[in-house]
Amino acid sequence: xxxxxxxxxxxKRKPRRRMAVSAPEGLNVLEGxxxxxELVEPIxxxxxxxxxxxxxxxxxxxxxxxxxxxxxxxxxxxxxxxSGKADLIMKGKTDTPNFLRAVLNKEYGLRTGRLLSHVTIMxxxxxxxxxxxxxxxxxxxxxxxxxxxxxxxxLDVLRALGYDEIKVAAVASIEALHHxxxxxxxxxxxxxxxxxxxxxxxxxxxxxxxxDIAISKESAEIKKIKSxxxxxxxxxxxxxxxxxxxxxxxxxxxxxAKSGGIIVGASAPVVLLSRADTPEQKFYxxxxxxxxxx
Ligand code: COD
Numbered sequence: 001x002x003x004x005x006x007x008x009x010x011x012k013r014k015p016r017r018r019m020a021v022s023a024p025e026g027l028n029v030l031e032g033x034x035x036x037x038e039l040v041e042p043i044x045x046x047x048x049x050x051x052x053x054x055x056x057x058x059x060x061x062x063x064x065x066x067x068x069x070x071x072x073x074x075x076x077x078x079x080x081x082x083s084g085k086a087d088l089i090m091k092g093k094t095d096t097p098n099f100l101r102a103v104l105n106k107e108y109g110l111r112t113g114r115l116l117s118h119v120t121i122m123x124x125x126x127x128x129x130x131x132x133x134x135x136x137x138x139x140x141x142x143x144x145x146x147x148x149x150x151x152x153x154x155l156d157v158l159r160a161l162g163y164d165e166i167k168v169a170a171v172a173s174i175e176a177l178h179h180x181x182x183x184x185x186x187x188x189x190x191x192x193x194x195x196x197x198x199x200x201x202x203x204x205x206x207x208x209x210x211x212d213i214a215i216s217k218e219s220a221e222i223k224k225i226k227s228x229x230x231x232x233x234x235x236x237x238x239x240x241x242x243x244x245x246x247x248x249x250x251x252x253x254x255x256x257a258k259s260g261g262i263i264v265g266a267s268a269p270v271v272l273l274s275r276a277d278t279p280e281q282k283f284y285x286x287x288x289x290x291x292x293x294x
Contacts (some may be wrong), residue, residue, distance in 0.1 A: 001130045001161060004284055005257045009106040010161065011039050011290035014181025015173055017087040019286070020077035022099060023070035024092035026275075030058040034283065037067070039290050043086055043126060044143060045077040046070075046093075070094040076103035080269045082108045090271035090282075102105040103270055110266035115149035116273065117206070117265055119157050120248050121288050122158070124259040125216060131237045131251075132158065136244030137261060137272060144186045146197075151190065154235055155199060160292040163202075168194070169214030169233035170207025175225060175257045183239035184208040190237070204229055209246065211236070249274075252281075260284035260285070262292070269293060 001007065019040040024030060025047055041062070044051055048066040053116025055062070063079070068071040072227050080086040085152045089110075091099045118137030123130055134154040137219040139146055151168065153174035158166050170187030178186045206229035212219040217231030238244030252259045259281055263270035269289040273281055 001163075002128070003241075004121070004130070004260075004287075007121065007130075007161065007260075007284070007291050008287045014019045014039075014293060015066065015149075016041060017290065017293070019088045019090055020045055020080040020086035021090045021092050022046070022074040022077035023101070024090075025054065025289075026093055027054060027058065028279050029092045029276060029282060030054055030060050031108075031279035032277070032286070033062070034058055034122045035239075035279055035283040037100040037288040040088070040286055043077075043080060045073045045080065052159045060259050069188060071098045071102070074099045075105065078102045078105060078110060079108050081110060085108045086268075087171050088269040088271065090286065090289075091275075092121070093275060095275075098138070099272070100253060100263075103266060110268055111269070112265060112267050114265040115146055115153070116263050117150040117153045118263050118271075119154050119262060120259060120273075121284070122251060122255075124251060124255045125257075126255060129176070129234065131215070131233070133244055134235065134237055136238055138241065140241045140261060142207045142240065144189060147186055147190060148193070149207070149265075151199065151237055155203060156234065156236070157262075157264055157292050160294060163234065166204070166235060167227050167229040168203065168205040168235045168237055169209045169211075170205055170237045171211050171214055172208035172239060173210065175208055175213065175223065186239070187237075193226050204232065205237075206233075207237070258284055260286075260288040262289045264292070 045065045115194035117135040120133040206227045214233040261273035
């Protein structure tokens with residue numbers, strides 16, 4: 001896929017769903033929800049007194065579940081999903097760790113027994129196709145086994161969007177194995193596992209690769225790295241949340257990218273990017289979540 005509009009078109013072909021939104025008291029959240037009104041019916045879990053004037057300003061009509069505290073709102077929103085009153089959930093102003101703790105709640109959370117992980121989607125004017133990044137949002141310092149789960153989750157997402165050949169770059173700061181850089185060993189092991197078919201057909205994993213090699217054929221030629229993934233990656237598997245989050249935000253802000261983000265592996269899709277996102281980014285995140293529902 002080359003454009004975010006293709007993901008939006010896919011989402012528009014799905015049935016409209018009910019989406020619980022935790023602490024949506026912000027113009028950017030409400031404007032994003034208005035843009036996505038054709039895709040999802042929002043249920044706003046937040047402070048009614050703050051919401052009503054903002055909703056009037058934006059021109060959005062929606063059910064409100066009155067919860068003043070943003071952390072309590074995350075828990076109520078999760079309960080709406082686990083009780084079947086909503087089909088998916090989105091983070092508004094609740095901070096990410098507390099929102100995720102509500103999603104992971106042992107009693108009423110959205111656990112499935114699988115690892116939950118984050119996938120970012122980006123349309124970057126300087127790149128020839130959509131670029132996905134995982135995990136720049138949830139698992140702080142994943143070990144090798146967790147990286148296998150993170151990769152499998154992201155592969156499920158791309159397959160749900162219709163990909164049957166997926167080029168994955170497991171990135172690090174260098175292409176050689178370095179005894180003091182464990183991420184280079186993890187990347188090499190993932191690459192070997194993929195060669196042996198551990199991630200299914202049509203999946204190519206190359207690593208360790210510098211980010212420049214993953215997205216630039218010229219860099220690969222200069223550094224004499226021969227791989228079908230070089231300069232043509234669909235999915236970037238990052239070593240940890242810090243490097244991935246910084247990389248993704250640098251691309252979004254300096255690279256003028258259209259972007260969206262979701263958590264996968266839960267019993268329902270979870271829409272999650274940064275609190276500072278624009279309405280357009282909220283809209284793309286919602287479309288991305290909807291497009292991946294089977
Ligand atoms: N998938 C499934 N279960 C999980 C996961 C996961 N990814 N992470 C934790 N759990 C389970 C554990 O097995 C355990 O049962 C319980 O949840 C608590 O685990 P802890 O002790 O690791 O939980 P926390 O609350 O200390 O941390 C979980 C967070 C998701 C809150 C934490 O990992 C986090 O803050 N992640 C980064 C979020 C962030 O700031 N992102 C960047 C901004 S977008």
